[in-house]
Amino acid sequence: MSNIVAIVGRPNVGKSTLFNRLIGSRKAIVNEESGVTRDRNYGKSYWNGKEFSVIDTGGYVCNSDDIFEEEINKQVLLAIDEADVILFMVDAEIGLTDLDQNFARLLRNIDKPVYLVANKVDNTERLYDAQEFYRLGFKEELFCISSVSGSGTGDLLDQVVSHFKENTIEDTEHLPHIAIVGRPNVGKSSTINALIGKERNIVTDIAGTTRDTLNTHYTQFGYDFILVDTAGVRKKAKVNEDVEFYSVMRSIRAIEDSDVCMLLLDATRGMEAQDLNIFHLIERNRKGIVIVVNKWDLVEKNNKTMIEYEKELRNKIAPFKDVDIIFASALTKQRLLKTLEAALRVFENRQQKLKTSELNRVMLESIEDYPPPSLKGKFVKIKYVTQLPTHAPSFAFYCNLPQYVKEPYKRFLENKIRENWNFTGVPIQIFMRKK
Numbered sequence: 001m002s003n004i005v006a007i008v009g010r011p012n013v014g015k016s017t018l019f020n021r022l023i024g025s026r027k028a029i030v031n032e033e034s035g036v037t038r039d040r041n042y043g044k045s046y047w048n049g050k051e052f053s054v055i056d057t058g059g060y061v062c063n064s065d066d067i068f069e070e071e072i073n074k075q076v077l078l079a080i081d082e083a084d085v086i087l088f089m090v091d092a093e094i095g096l097t098d099l100d101q102n103f104a105r106l107l108r109n110i111d112k113p114v115y116l117v118a119n120k121v122d123n124t125e126r127l128y129d130a131q132e133f134y135r136l137g138f139k140e141e142l143f144c145i146s147s148v149s150g151s152g153t154g155d156l157l158d159q160v161v162s163h164f165k166e167n168t169i170e171d172t173e174h175l176p177h178i179a180i181v182g183r184p185n186v187g188k189s190s191t192i193n194a195l196i197g198k199e200r201n202i203v204t205d206i207a208g209t210t211r212d213t214l215n216t217h218y219t220q221f222g223y224d225f226i227l228v229d230t231a232g233v234r235k236k237a238k239v240n241e242d243v244e245f246y247s248v249m250r251s252i253r254a255i256e257d258s259d260v261c262m263l264l265l266d267a268t269r270g271m272e273a274q275d276l277n278i279f280h281l282i283e284r285n286r287k288g289i290v291i292v293v294n295k296w297d298l299v300e301k302n303n304k305t306m307i308e309y310e311k312e313l314r315n316k317i318a319p320f321k322d323v324d325i326i327f328a329s330a331l332t333k334q335r336l337l338k339t340l341e342a343a344l345r346v347f348e349n350r351q352q353k354l355k356t357s358e359l360n361r362v363m364l365e366s367i368e369d370y371p372p373p374s375l376k377g378k379f380v381k382i383k384y385v386t387q388l389p390t391h392a393p394s395f396a397f398y399c400n401l402p403q404y405v406k407e408p409y410k411r412f413l414e415n416k417i418r419e420n421w422n423f424t425g426v427p428i429q430i431f432m433r434k435k
Contacts, residue, residue: 003052003164005045006083008076008107010099011059013091014119017147019043019056022157042215047157050164055079062102080107085160086114092130092144093120104136113163117156118144175217176225176347178340179254181282182264183274187294190330191264192216192229195340223340225347230254255281259350260288260343260425267295267327270309271316279317283427286392288346290324290425291317292339297329319411322424346425350393354421356386359395366416375404383435394429402432 005022007015023043041056057079058072080086088107090100107114118130121144130144141159145152180188196216216227230251255261261282265275282289291313299305306327314321324342328335363385372380380401388394397413399405410430417428 003050003161004055004083005052005085005087005160006055006057006079007087007089008057008060008080008103009089010091010097010103011061013059013089014147015059015089016041016056018087018089018117018119018145018153019054021147021150021153022054047161050161052161052164055083060103061099080110080112084112085163086110086112087117087156087160088114088138089117089119090133090136091120092118092126092133095129096132096135100133100136104138108137113140114138115140115156115159116142118142119147121152122146122149176260176344177228177258178225178343178347179228179230179258179261180264181230181251181255181261181278183266183272183278186264186266187330188264189229191292191294191328191336191339192227194330194333194336195227196220218340221337221340223344225344228254228258252281255287256285258287260290260346262290262292262339262343264292264294265313267293267299267309271313276316283320286427286429288343288350288425289427290326290339290342290346293325293327294330296327297332297334320427322418324425342425349423350426352393352421352423354387359385359387362420363397363413363416367413370412372399372405372409375401378404380404388431390429392429393423393426394431396431396433398433398435400435402434405432 007019009015019041022045024045043054043056045052045054057076060073060076086107088104090096116133116136116138118133121127121130127144130142133142143152143156143159145156147153180191182188196218197220216229218225218227263275263279263282265271271279279289279291293309293313309327310325313325314323317323324346326335326339326342328339330336364382367382372382374380378401380399382397382399384398386396386398388396395413395417397405410432413430414428417423
């Protein structure tokens with residue numbers, strides 16, 4: 001049995017602040033604006049020798065016509081169904097509300113431990129005021145806490161972990177992390193939902209639906225890795241609210257923390273300037289890349305459409321052309337498993353370490369056939385090459401005049417490495433060093 005705690009309640013009571021405190025990082029976006037959290041957000045926490053998962057949820061609202069609030073409610077109910085212990089959070093500063101009472105009626109019918117947590121209890125006056133929440137009718141003790149300062153969270157966690165007998169949460173830190181990135185509304189959340197076969201992430205036609213970075217442990221079809229859904233990355237000039245700014249920053253951080261990035265493009269729009277910016281951002285961070293052209297089912301095709309489309313894409317991403325391009329559709333699930341296969345191949349390519357003897361045998365022969373051009377009457381002599389112990393493939397070429405080796409020749413060396421070893425989808429760094 002897994003150890004899972006869900007934090008639920010109406011909007012803007014401090015659920016994401018408590019979530020961040022429990023997992024020890026600022027994973028969830030926190031803002032005074034109501035309704036910032038939309039999808040279920042997962043993290044891991046550790047208390048008294050017991051490890052457990054924490055689910056952050058959006059605020060539950062009854063009888064709302066808002067499309068997001070209807071979808072948020074679905075995600076809250078899924079989290080309640082998934083959890084072993086539920087923390088029902090209320091706001092001691094505002095006091096008891098109709099939304100609290102409506103949600104309490106729903107939770108009282110659930111046969112699971114439900115703990116009432118009064119947040120924002122920062123002084124003795126609020127401690128006294130918080131006693132009104134006993135009117136909600138929960139048998140368990142009322143916990144008065146402050147998510148910001150951490151006051152009272154220790155007693156709460158003592159009670160929560162008392163329900164957990166064994167630690168079965170898997171360590172997923174060492175698993176491949178595959179981030180799905182792209183501009184807003186290209187189908188990132190739809191792709192993850194199609195892959196896992198569940199409504200894990202909220203999907204609407206409105207750009208900017210996803211805000212937090214969301215991790216999903218994927219274990220189907222013999223695979224075992226972490227899928228990371230991200231918010232759409234837009235140009236800085238078009239980001240006009242704080243929440244979206246933090247969403248974009250989380251997406252960039254997801255790229256930095258990932259092993260492989262699946263860059264989703266909208267087939268009906270092609271690769272635009274912002275797509276190319278994201279591609280170069282991934283390349284600069286030396287992460288593996290797979291390009292997925294989503295919504296391929298919406299494109300009118302003939303027998304040359306795919307070839308011409310791919311040729312145009314490779315011209316745009318030059319000089320780094322050694323990248324898998326897959327034409328897929330999240331709606332029809334066309335070639336979705338191929339995208340995963342390609343991403344895991346790229347992960348393996350990125351991990352490979354070449355034998356120094358084999359590297360020298362192949363590369364020194366190529367260098368002898370096509371040596372670096374002379375500069376100012378001086379000749380560069382490369383005598384030795386080795387792969388450096390870095391996370392991403394990097395190679396050091398030792399020579400007498402490293403400052404005279406220019407970019408075109410470094411690209412030649414990179415191409416020779418790619419010809420002899422499979423580094424598809426992986427950026428390579430070439431360093432020239434004094435022997």
